[in-house]
Amino acid sequence: xxxxxxxxxxxxxxxxxxxxxxxxxxSFTVKPGEIYGLIGPNGAGKTTTLRSICTLILPSSGKLDIxxxxxxxxxxxxxxxxxxxxxxxxxxxxxxxxxxxxFMAKFNQKADRDVKSMVNEAVELCGxxxxxxxxxxxxxxxxKRRLLIARALMTHPKLAVLDEPASGLDVxxxxxxxxxxxxxxxxxxxxxxxxxxxxxxxxxLCDRVSFINKGKxxxxxxxxxxxxxxxxxxxxxxxxxxxxYV
Amino acid sequence: xxxxxxxxxxxxxxxxxxxxxILVGMILVPLIMLPVMxxxxxYAVTSVEExxxxxxxxILNNDSDGDWSQTFVxxxxxxxxxxxxxxxxxxQVIDQKLLATYGSTQFIEIPAGFSQNMTLYLEGDHxxxxxxxxxGVFQGGGMFSDLGSSEIVAYVNAFNRAIAPDVVLTxxxxxxxDQVQEGIDPATLSMLMLSQSxxxxxxxxxxxxxxxxxxxxxxxMEKEEKTLETLLTxxxxxxxxxxxxxxxxxxxxxxxxVTVLIGYSYMIGSITMGIPDTINVDLVTLGLVPSTFGYIxxxxxxxxxxLSALALAVIMSSFSENVRSAQxxxxxxxxxxxxxxxxxxxxxxxxxxxxxxxxxxxxxFSHPMIASKAVIMGNYTTVIFGIIYVTIFTIIIMYFAxxxxxxxKILTAKLMLKxxxxxxHNDTN
Numbered sequence: 001x002x003x004x005x006x007x008x009x010x011x012x013x014x015x016x017x018x019x020x021x022x023x024x025x026x027s028f029t030v031k032p033g034e035i036y037g038l039i040g041p042n043g044a045g046k047t048t049t050l051r052s053i054c055t056l057i058l059p060s061s062g063k064l065d066i067x068x069x070x071x072x073x074x075x076x077x078x079x080x081x082x083x084x085x086x087x088x089x090x091x092x093x094x095x096x097x098x099x100x101x102x103f104m105a106k107f108n109q110k111a112d113r114d115v116k117s118m119v120n121e122a123v124e125l126c127g128x129x130x131x132x133x134x135x136x137x138x139x140x141x142x143x144k145r146r147l148l149i150a151r152a153l154m155t156h157p158k159l160a161v162l163d164e165p166a167s168g169l170d171v172x173x174x175x176x177x178x179x180x181x182x183x184x185x186x187x188x189x190x191x192x193x194x195x196x197x198x199x200x201x202x203x204x205l206c207d208r209v210s211f212i213n214k215g216k217x218x219x220x221x222x223x224x225x226x227x228x229x230x231x232x233x234x235x236x237x238x239x240x241x242x243x244x245y246v
Numbered sequence: 247x248x249x250x251x252x253x254x255x256x257x258x259x260x261x262x263x264x265x266x267x268i269l270v271g272m273i274l275v276p277l278i279m280l281p282v283m284x285x286x287x288x289y290a291v292t293s294v295e296e297x298x299x300x301x302x303x304x305i306l307n308n309d310s311d312g313d314w315s316q317t318f319v320x321x322x323x324x325x326x327x328x329x330x331x332x333x334x335x336x337x338q339v340i341d342q343k344l345l346a347t348y349g350s351t352q353f354i355e356i357p358a359g360f361s362q363n364m365t366l367y368l369e370g371d372h373x374x375x376x377x378x379x380x381x382g383v384f385q386g387g388g389m390f391s392d393l394g395s396s397e398i399v400a401y402v403n404a405f406n407r408a409i410a411p412d413v414v415l416t417x418x419x420x421x422x423x424d425q426v427q428e429g430i431d432p433a434t435l436s437m438l439m440l441s442q443s444x445x446x447x448x449x450x451x452x453x454x455x456x457x458x459x460x461x462x463x464x465x466x467m468e469k470e471e472k473t474l475e476t477l478l479t480x481x482x483x484x485x486x487x488x489x490x491x492x493x494x495x496x497x498x499x500x501x502x503x504v505t506v507l508i509g510y511s512y513m514i515g516s517i518t519m520g521i522p523d524t525i526n527v528d529l530v531t532l533g534l535v536p537s538t539f540g541y542i543x544x545x546x547x548x549x550x551x552x553l554s555a556l557a558l559a560v561i562m563s564s565f566s567e568n569v570r571s572a573q574x575x576x577x578x579x580x581x582x583x584x585x586x587x588x589x590x591x592x593x594x595x596x597x598x599x600x601x602x603x604x605x606x607x608x609x610x611f612s613h614p615m616i617a618s619k620a621v622i623m624g625n626y627t628t629v630i631f632g633i634i635y636v637t638i639f640t641i642i643i644m645y646f647a648x649x650x651x652x653x654x655k656i657l658t659a660k661l662m663l664k665x666x667x668x669x670x671h672n673d674t675n
Contacts, residue, residue, distance in 0.1 A: 051475075054475075056478055056479060058654055079480065079481045084479040085476075086475040088472055090472045090473055092471065092473060108480075108481060151476075
């Protein structure tokens, strides 16, 4: 029954922080197996949306279901089926990369064999090799991000929530991270919802994208269709037109 | 060589004066703590003086038929309120709870033969000495606890000046745990006990402060390293996260409590061994060294207090965005640690007015200091009460912490500040 449900079903979400309305009647859906992108300027409500999906913050009003599970009343169930990669997240500086993966895997698996198998998969995914024996504080930004992406995907979540997955990485590192995501989604049919400022990344990865501004979805659709509809060469131009800059 | 000095200097000054941690150290401590310390010391002296002046002086006149003893009693009653007893031994005064009846903590004994000796001395036989014995109850003491007996000595000296120099000599004895210890001077005893009454509060204070600083980093480090959000979205019970953090601090608290006790016991051993033979005071014989049970109770008191301090630090750090601000936030509760530590170095909690006593008992961090004196005096009820009180306090703290961890508040405090600052930024644009 759960499998038939939408991966994400957000209806009239409102999130109020004091006098600031971060989400303003936000509604959207994500289908299972889809890669869905959230795009928008800083402070538009992307991270608030992702945090609401991940049960970190409660919507002030509206309804948000993840694979048919309510994020408010079934938060602990939701946490079992999703994995969150926050923007600029880090690892514990005094744990080695391997210890960090093991620490996180133990929340998802009980048997030592299963933990080991999960960690081994992450080792493959991140490609950090022997550097996993070093403490995380010695890692470069790119290495840390690869470790964290491997951590987010190793649990085979039904929904992976990735906030700026290639944030702050150089061209090659970003390319590498995008390849990991693309390959993983194809292999395991994971649903992904991601936010990004990088239009190339969004266009390359996402089946559908939505443009959020001031807590509302302004436009939504398939990247190719959006470019055609707005007679634009790329998504950047589409959103510039939507936002009224062009 | 000094190019750019002014720019760097101004920037450094701005950063320093805007750092709340610096403000606490530079303003809160000197401007609040030092005056508080002065007030406490002043109050300690005044309260001991007032206590001895205001209370009734119990005189045990075992020379009741003598003329000079009557003169001496009349002289003392002209200065202060007196209550005269007779034909009792000093121990009987204690056993019959007569001091408590008259609300006093000391009495003066005029021994049998007082008048006869006075007469002989005044007739020229200076080989004869006339004594009065001052008995003071030892209550665990503070720095100025022997002021009362010195006041009586001053009255005796005034009597001597009126009659003849050095005609009446004063000897001192101490009542410890309802037993009269002849020849033990309360002043000497206070000096010996002083090192204990200062050393333990100082050690406990330093230990609590440093442990809190370490514990404060617990949640703040997760926020600073951006690992908290990942942890909170993992399939783990949030209360388990909190308990995991606090439990690890329990180990720190346990090690710290044992370390302090070992040091404390070694210190007391050194003091006892270091007392010269000329000072006729043996703390072990007098029962002024904690028993094994006393050490255990003191250890438990230290442990639960540390635990409460560490749990409080963990919770306070949950409201901070990074380690630096967590440590600054925790430092705001330093006065609650400083004040009882300093106050209990100088004051005997039993002699304080009810309101101040209640305030000190209400501060959880006072209890190891109170316990350190109470275990020496064998007053285990106070120690057990303290342990129960601090445990309940810790449970309440943990309850609020679990509430905090189960809601978005652990993240939204930061979020709201960010949003507000953004709004302000937008407004200014």
